[in-house]
Amino acid sequence: MQIITGVILAMHYTPHVDMAFKSVESIVRDVNYGWLLRNMHATGASMFFVAVYVHMFRGLYYGRTRSRARSCGFSASSSTC
Numbered sequence: 557m558q559i560i561t562g563v564i565l566a567m568h569y570t571p572h573v574d575m576a577f578k579s580v581e582s583i584v585r586d587v588n589y590g591w592l593l594r595n596m597h598a599t600g601a602s603m604f605f606v607a608v609y610v611h612m613f614r615g616l617y618y619g620r621t622r623s624r625a626r627s628c629g630f631s632a633s634s635s636t637c
Contacts, residue, residue: 557596557600558600558601558604561593561594561596561597561600562597564593565583565594565597568582568590569583
């Protein structure tokens, strides 16, 4: 879902400093179902991070952090949010 909506959104986005906000506004207002594509893309990104955090906390809950490197990696990744 992320790839499909991302490609469609990228086809309509203008990455210029003066036109970026206007192009996002145009996607939402002028593109057919552009508001839906943008919301699906944002929701999919949020669900991805939820899945990553569930995966990490599941490993902690079941005690699968056996090495020091894994626990350091977990602390580094959890401190970035």
